[in-house]
Amino acid sequence: MTKNEIFEFFRLLAEDNPEPETELEYGNAYQLVVAVALSAQATDVGVNKATRKLFAEVKTPQEMLDLGEDGLKEHIKTIGLFNSKAKNVIALSQLLVDEYGGEVPGTREDLVRLPGVGRKTANVVLNCWFGQETFAVDTHIFRVGNRTGLAKGKTPEQVEAKLEKRVPAPFRMGAHHWLILHGRYVCKARTPECWRCRVVDYCSYRKKVLEKPGRKA
Secondary structure, eight states: OOHHHHHHHHHHHHHHOSSOOOSSOOSSHHHHHHHHHHTTTSOHHHHHHHHHHHHHHOOSHHHHHHHHHHHHHHHHTTSTTHHHHHHHHHHHHHHHHHHHTTOOOSSHHHHTTSTTOOHHHHHHHHHHTTOOOOOOOOHHHHHHHHHHSSSOOSSHHHHHHHHHHHSOGGGTTTHHHHHHHHHHHTSOSSSOOGGGOTTGGGOOOTTOOOSOTTOOO
16 A cells, blocks of 8 residues: 555544444453453454453452452353463562552553563553553554555555555554454454455455345346
């Protein structure tokens, strides 16, 4: 995509959704860290279902430690990999209490020190809570970046680097939300719904599905 095409690409996505945000539910920075950590290889819908009761009870790292690993597992047992995720959440909560006074740090370097928190999770927290222009590349963004030609790369890090260079200033804060939502609901993995895509004219995907399956004349 050219610079002008990238601008129009995001302008159209922004036109449909002026204030995009994560679909994960949370009440503070700590709950956001936990929710994003739990969302790995799970849906936001599934995570929200599990965390509604959990977050009504647990709002701080210390409260999570008081709940304990077994208590946490009871809340999140419907989420994939819940055993290892529970272990990580307890461990990151302990680290926050021991080294950060129970507060979530605002730098990527500190965030990725937390057990179960990788670069993607850190970028989500930095963007959603601390208002930083970060690009959290998940499977949806990786697919959309490569498929459309917006940001091609063989690894999430390469796609992130391309987005960092190519996303224009007016759209940098919301870019990763627009791309995630676009990948989740329109540019789907198995069958992209190109027939209803707002940015189809700027997409370089060669196998566009321009007619809705089952609706051919």
